[in-house]
Amino acid sequence: MTTPVLELRNVNKSFGPIDVLHDISLTVNAGEVLCLLGDNGAGKSTLIKTLAGVHRPTSGQMLMDGQPVLFERPKDATDRGIATVHQFGGTFPLMTIGRSFFVGMEPTKGWGPFKVFDRKTANEVAVKAVQSFGITRIDDGDRLIGGLSGGERQSLAIARAVHFGARVLILDEPTAALGVKQASHVLRIVLEAKRRGIAVIFITHQVTHAMAVGDHFAVLIRGALAASFKKGERSREEITDLMAGGEALADLGAEIETYMETHDGHPPQPVH
Amino acid sequence: MSFGTFLRKPESGAVLSLVAVALFFVLFAGADLGRFSGAASWVNFAANLGIVALPVGLLMIAGELDISIGAMIPAGSMTVAIVSGHYGMPIAVGILAALALGVVVGLINGILTVRTSVPSLIITLATLVAMQGIVLSASVLLTGNASVALDAPAWAKTLFGTLIGGNYQNIILWWLGFTAIYFVAIHKMPIGNWLFALGGDKDSARNAGIPTDRLTIGLFVLSATSATFVGMCGAILFNSAQVSGGMNYIFNAVVSVVVGGVLLTGGFGSVLGIFIGTLTFAIVSQGIYFTQIDRNWSSLIIGVMLLVAVLMNNAFRKMALSYAPRKKSED
Numbered sequence: 001m002t003t004p005v006l007e008l009r010n011v012n013k014s015f016g017p018i019d020v021l022h023d024i025s026l027t028v029n030a031g032e033v034l035c036l037l038g039d040n041g042a043g044k045s046t047l048i049k050t051l052a053g054v055h056r057p058t059s060g061q062m063l064m065d066g067q068p069v070l071f072e073r074p075k076d077a078t079d080r081g082i083a084t085v086h087q088f089g090g091t092f093p094l095m096t097i098g099r100s101f102f103v104g105m106e107p108t109k110g111w112g113p114f115k116v117f118d119r120k121t122a123n124e125v126a127v128k129a130v131q132s133f134g135i136t137r138i139d140d141g142d143r144l145i146g147g148l149s150g151g152e153r154q155s156l157a158i159a160r161a162v163h164f165g166a167r168v169l170i171l172d173e174p175t176a177a178l179g180v181k182q183a184s185h186v187l188r189i190v191l192e193a194k195r196r197g198i199a200v201i202f203i204t205h206q207v208t209h210a211m212a213v214g215d216h217f218a219v220l221i222r223g224a225l226a227a228s229f230k231k232g233e234r235s236r237e238e239i240t241d242l243m244a245g246g247e248a249l250a251d252l253g254a255e256i257e258t259y260m261e262t263h264d265g266h267p268p269q270p271v272h
Numbered sequence: 273m274s275f276g277t278f279l280r281k282p283e284s285g286a287v288l289s290l291v292a293v294a295l296f297f298v299l300f301a302g303a304d305l306g307r308f309s310g311a312a313s314w315v316n317f318a319a320n321l322g323i324v325a326l327p328v329g330l331l332m333i334a335g336e337l338d339i340s341i342g343a344m345i346p347a348g349s350m351t352v353a354i355v356s357g358h359y360g361m362p363i364a365v366g367i368l369a370a371l372a373l374g375v376v377v378g379l380i381n382g383i384l385t386v387r388t389s390v391p392s393l394i395i396t397l398a399t400l401v402a403m404q405g406i407v408l409s410a411s412v413l414l415t416g417n418a419s420v421a422l423d424a425p426a427w428a429k430t431l432f433g434t435l436i437g438g439n440y441q442n443i444i445l446w447w448l449g450f451t452a453i454y455f456v457a458i459h460k461m462p463i464g465n466w467l468f469a470l471g472g473d474k475d476s477a478r479n480a481g482i483p484t485d486r487l488t489i490g491l492f493v494l495s496a497t498s499a500t501f502v503g504m505c506g507a508i509l510f511n512s513a514q515v516s517g518g519m520n521y522i523f524n525a526v527v528s529v530v531v532g533g534v535l536l537t538g539g540f541g542s543v544l545g546i547f548i549g550t551l552t553f554a555i556v557s558q559g560i561y562f563t564q565i566d567r568n569w570s571s572l573i574i575g576v577m578l579l580v581a582v583l584m585n586n587a588f589r590k591m592a593l594s595y596a597p598r599k600k601s602e603d
């Protein structure tokens with residue numbers, strides 16, 4: 001059996017007296033997509049931030065390639081190859097594609113104090129990187145980021161992370177604000193990243209998107225891992241149900257049914 | 273470069289403003305071009321303003337504002353005049369003291385801005401008012417006067433305050449030099465990329481490993497020191513320093529920078545734009561003497577120009593954002 005790229009063992013996270021994450025154990029392998037599902041407030045953001053080095057776990061262990069790791073700050077995680085792509089962030093609308101691709105890691109030419117930003121190389125590399133992910137519409141590195149569609153921006157951000165050596169790619173709701181077509185672009189890119197052997201953690205609350213790309217699924221409810229299963233083990237309805245709090249939804253259904261049986265088929269008045 | 277490419281650049285609005293103002297003066301106001309092009313007044317004005325407007329513009333690109341320059345200009349000239357004029361110390365000590373004062377106030381502005389969540393407009397408003405008080409009190413306490421004479425030696429005059437050809441202040445050369453240095457740094461070197469990233473999205477820039485705090489503090493030091501530099505040069509040139517003056521620079525610099533195509537909220541702009549914006553501002557406010565328009569109208573022209581330039585800049589920025597080289601037919 002191969003060693004997982006990233007593993008969490010019984011990770012807990014509390015903010016003061018409030019426990020946010022309870023005994024989370026997860027593994028992500030290279031070339032696999034782990035879908036992290038959960039409703040708002042389930043603790044997804046806290047979990048991502050713990051993975052990305054923003055928060056430190058209160059207890060529990062994080063391992064990379066089987067070795068325990070401790071991230072003091074986000075840069076530690078980045079240096080180990082954990083890259084987070086946020087829903088909107090990470091891109092600068094009024095900068096060109098080439099310039100924003102290399103922010104903080106600008107290629108230069110010349111020598112000594114006369115090193116100048118190598119715009120031509122930057123543009124070429126950026127365009128090539130994003131085109132290799134199948135986004136062929138981006139072909140001019142001098143275009144401004146703000147002129148790209150939401151899907152193209154996400155794709156560019158993912159291509160950037162992969163270009164700079166990401167081994168674990170954390171995608172925080174990349175498809176949330178996108179239309180159907182745009183979302184399918186992003187999903188294609190997720191699959192491409194997986195094909196390249198990157199471990200992808202894909203956060204979403206859109207079950208359809210998760211099922212399209214996921215190999216493993218983990219459902220978070222109130223900070224605890226409510227379910228963990230492989231592709232094909234659960235149906236879409238079961239997953240949706242789990243995300244909404246599982247039994248709560250089933251109970252509501254049963255309650256309404258009982259009510260209707262005793263009230264000549266009329267549903268109950270909505271509670272105000 | 274095609275016309276479309278030109279319009280998408282940050283400085284396009286400034287260039288068009290400059291052309292429009294020049295045409296207006298020549299065609300409708302009967303500008304005396306012969307006298308105007310030979311006159312030094314507007315070039316001197318532009319140079320003094322420009323040295324301050326450049327770092328103020330860079331700060332605006334970074335998403336910050338520094339209005340303390342209004343007090344730092346007289347502070348610079350009073351420092352050199354008190355140290356070297358009143359106390360008779362070597363001029364080099366006075367010059368260094370003036371520049372050091374700029375560094376200190378810049379550090380205060382910068383550190384307060386990155387450490388607190390108070391907008392830099394308010395922080396520099398506070399240092400503006402505070403510095404005015406300090407300069408006036410120190411001047412009266414130390415010299416008993418609000419105006420101090422300074423007799424600078426020849427080498428200092430040659431470097432910082434002399435008239436070339438009888439009319440042109442040599443600070444013009446400093447202005448051109450600073451513009452060239454800023455241009456290379458901002459548009460040709462990685463640090464320029466950091467600046468635009470900082471102004472575009474501070475959190476993302478920090479995540480990308482850019483030392484955003486150090487960059488912000490550095491820019492505040494640059495603007496405060498540039499202001500004391502201008503004040504210091506003025507004192508050396510005119511052989512005296514006054515505690516008043518300098519307040520006009522705040523608005524003049526902001527107008528120049530905004531006309532120059534810098535986005536008030538940060539992340540967009542260019543050194544060339546700030547340079548041309550300053551030139552345009554100087555031509556309107558000083559060039560009006562060479563036309564048949566009463567000079568009292570110049571503020572109206574500046575107001576209209578500011579509004580038109582900002583509207584143009586917005587339109588051009590939208591064009592730049594929606595620009596795509598070849599639209600493909602599918603999706």
